[in-house]
Amino acid sequence: MEGGDHLAHERKKAQFDVEAMKIVWAGSRHAFEVSDRISKLVASDPAFRKDNRPMLSRKELFKNTLRKAAYAWKRIIELRLSEEEASKLRFYVDEPAFTDLHWGMFLPAIKGQGTEEQQQKWLPLAYKMQIIGCYAQTELGHGSNSSKWWPGGLGKISTHAVVYARLITDGQDHGVHGFIVQLRSLDDHSPLPGITVGDIGMKFGNGAYNTMDNGVLRFDHVRIPRDQMLMKVSQVSREGKYSQSNVPRQLVYGTMVFVRQTIVADASCALSRAVCIATRYSAVRRQFGSQNGGPETQVIDYKTQQSRLFPLLASAYAFRFVGEWLKWLYTDVTQRLQANDFSTLPEAHACTAGLKSLTTAATADGIEECRKLCGGHGYLCSSGLPELFAVYVPACTYEGDNTVLLLQVARFLVKTLSQLGSGKQPVGTTAYMGQVEHLMQCHCNVQKAEDWLKPAVILEAFEARSARMSVACAKNLSKFTNPEEGFAELSGDLVEAAIAHCQLIIVSKFIEKLQQDIPGKGVKQQLGVLCNIYALFLLHKHQGDFLSTGCITPKQAYLANEQLRALYSQARPNAIALVDAFNYTDHYLGSILGCYDGNVYPKLYEAAWKDPLNDSVVPDGYREYIWPMLKQQLRTARL
Ligand SMILES: CCCCCCCCCCCCCCCCCCCCC/C=C/C(=O)SCCNC(=O)CCNC(=O)[C@H](O)C(C)(C)COP(=O)(O)OP(=O)(O)OC[C@H]1O[C@@H](n2cnc3c(N)ncnc32)[C@H](O)[C@@H]1OP(=O)(O)O
Ligand SMILES: Cc1cc2nc3c(=O)[nH]c(=O)nc-3n(C[C@H](O)[C@H](O)[C@H](O)COP(=O)(O)OP(=O)(O)OC[C@H]3O[C@@H](n4cnc5c(N)ncnc54)[C@H](O)[C@@H]3O)c2cc1C
Numbered sequence: 337m338e339g340g341d342h343l344a345h346e347r348k349k350a351q352f353d354v355e356a357m358k359i360v361w362a363g364s365r366h367a368f369e370v371s372d373r374i375s376k377l378v379a380s381d382p383a384f385r386k387d388n389r390p391m392l393s394r395k396e397l398f399k400n401t402l403r404k405a406a407y408a409w410k411r412i413i414e415l416r417l418s419e420e421e422a423s424k425l426r427f428y429v430d431e432p433a434f435t436d437l438h439w440g441m442f443l444p445a446i447k448g449q450g451t452e453e454q455q456q457k458w459l460p461l462a463y464k465m466q467i468i469g470c471y472a473q474t475e476l477g478h479g480s481n482s483s484k485w486w487p488g489g490l491g492k493i494s495t496h497a498v499v500y501a502r503l504i505t506d507g508q509d510h511g512v513h514g515f516i517v518q519l520r521s522l523d524d525h526s527p528l529p530g531i532t533v534g535d536i537g538m539k540f541g542n543g544a545y546n547t548m549d550n551g552v553l554r555f556d557h558v559r560i561p562r563d564q565m566l567m568k569v570s571q572v573s574r575e576g577k578y579s580q581s582n583v584p585r586q587l588v589y590g591t592m593v594f595v596r597q598t599i600v601a602d603a604s605c606a607l608s609r610a611v612c613i614a615t616r617y618s619a620v621r622r623q624f625g626s627q628n629g630g631p632e633t634q635v636i637d638y639k640t641q642q643s644r645l646f647p648l649l650a651s652a653y654a655f656r657f658v659g660e661w662l663k664w665l666y667t668d669v670t671q672r673l674q675a676n677d678f679s680t681l682p683e684a685h686a687c688t689a690g691l692k693s694l695t696t697a698a699t700a701d702g703i704e705e706c707r708k709l710c711g712g713h714g715y716l717c718s719s720g721l722p723e724l725f726a727v728y729v730p731a732c733t734y735e736g737d738n739t740v741l742l743l744q745v746a747r748f749l750v751k752t753l754s755q756l757g758s759g760k761q762p763v764g765t766t767a768y769m770g771q772v773e774h775l776m777q778c779h780c781n782v783q784k785a786e787d788w789l790k791p792a793v794i795l796e797a798f799e800a801r802s803a804r805m806s807v808a809c810a811k812n813l814s815k816f817t818n819p820e821e822g823f824a825e826l827s828g829d830l831v832e833a834a835i836a837h838c839q840l841i842i843v844s845k846f847i848e849k850l851q852q853d854i855p856g857k858g859v860k861q862q863l864g865v866l867c868n869i870y871a872l873f874l875l876h877k878h879q880g881d882f883l884s885t886g887c888i889t890p891k892q893a894y895l896a897n898e899q900l901r902a903l904y905s906q907a908r909p910n911a912i913a914l915v916d917a918f919n920y921t922d923h924y925l926g927s928i929l930g931c932y933d934g935n936v937y938p939k940l941y942e943a944a945w946k947d948p949l950n951d952s953v954v955p956d957g958y959r960e961y962i963w964p965m966l967k968q969q970l971r972t973a974r975l
Pocket of ligand 2: 437471472473474485486487488545550730733734735736737738739740743
């Protein structure tokens, strides 16, 4: 079959209104319209071509990124795009660049930690891109006193950085503070005196994150003007006297709360992209299973394929909704901070840290699983999956190593439990800890497989598992005379308790989403199926936790798995429509296997001939190396 829509028969199977689902995925009709318009704008502009990235040398790749960034900025100004539209443009350009750190970290750091006066001075320059900034926190070695190493945009482009360094006055160390530091001349871009700066070198994968100039930075007797210390949290007077405002010191880390929240939203994008590719290809691909000479089986109909693919599809939706909620939480905490209410900052920190950890880990693993789900073709760059994996996988490390972040969540949980004794009622995502006595002894009320479809049953099982794991950790910790020693010794268990808590948050936010009014024929039902797949897949995967804490019985675990299989069958006819609802253009997907029309094989065949290696029939190097070898063999054979 040539041309046409090879997936049309699949699209006809959908039992829900795909257009309505697109609105739910986007968040609102307005968000959908912006996203749809900007995605088409980018896809139709040859300046944003990206299929050649894996072939380019580092220098060509980097120069190309600079060209795209400058062109994108020009278009943003010409078209008078709003911030929302510009962010979408960046998203669909789909190429990490120094601009991410400028807009995503440098500007937010000044907004969050600068005084009014400092904001008035620096923000207009940064908004007009008259200065370009990065965020320099991480060190080559350890201790905020060696060389900065890793900051994106630092290596070759940034003129300024927010640098995190120890503040020492009168011989007293006041800990880490943020400083705005000019790095390069605004005239000829050369490093200022005392500053050594450069790129740290090639990173994992071709193309991928190598569009970014992650950098190294050293200072030698560099003087930073006093008023370039970010002074919202603490100040140094002209006389060198150190003082602190009436705000928590943790605000110094506020930029990370903001960025981690955006990373959670981004996880749903990266995972949904991989899932879209794998789902479409699984419907196109036929392999074995032919009966009576009929067509072979679509691989999407194999239960094993479904049990690997559909939980990822469900996770993409789950991460989307928890990301939406996290954005709300962040907005709420920001408004409170402005009114000097700091009470929800620890929860916002724990939620952003924990959810960043969980969603990036699942997404990185999920992209790799999607590659395997596409068989051999998934390994071709033209599948889009190798580059997506290479560009995504550092999300498990940047903005905080995922294990380090889970330990932050564990500290928060242990602290929450310890405060129960003093009568402090937990709120927000830890409110369930208030019912800890009930959760420690409740029994799951599942007798038949369908009982697992009740939201209250699922929630109670997840709450009980999380509470019991945290309480067990707290009890074990109390046996140590030195709490820090105990925390280190039990860190493995603490990480698992933190994971259980964060999974509960994602499940509960999906369930809350379903309690809202969701218009469109069949949309809510499909989301219900996905929500149950997500929850029961987690329960099945972590059944060891649920069983060992006595939250469910072996029989109930068996019934959960039985229900999960039934849910896969319900999702099957809707699978293609559920990925169509992401509304991704072929340009954004960047994948032959995932193209909308499913016309995979002719496109793969055509693409192969475009590889530079096929420019000539006899490759470069043949005459030099292979021909003499063949001649030699021939001579030896004749002897
Ligand atoms: C094409 C061009 C188009 C043009 C564009 C147009 C515009 C379009 C806009 C585009 C926008 C793009 C947006 C893109 C987004 C950005 C992309 C990001 C890319 C990724 C870049 C990566 C950056 C980085 O990695 S930066 C470095 C981050 N580093 C870390 O995360 C380190 C991890 N470690 C920690 O977090 C530690 O906790 C640390 C170092 C902060 C502190 O350690 P500590 O001193 O040992 O203290 P600790 O005991 O842990 O904690 C003490 C205390 O503080 C609390 N705490 C800790 N952290 C926080 C926090 N973040 N917030 C609040 N509170 C915090 C902790 O709980 C303790 O509290 P108590 O227990 O109560 O004392
Ligand atoms: C692509 C990329 C972009 C980046 N961009 C920036 C940027 O723009 N600005 C910036 O400042 N930084 C940036 N970083 C740095 C990033 O934030 C750090 O790499 C990250 O925070 C992890 O720190 P680390 O590299 O020191 O790892 P380490 O802390 O050395 O971690 C190594 C291992 O030790 C374990 N470990 C560490 N501490 C503990 C602990 N307390 N308990 C148990 N286990 C522990 C970790 O789990 C990990 O397995 C970037 C990194 C990457 C990969």
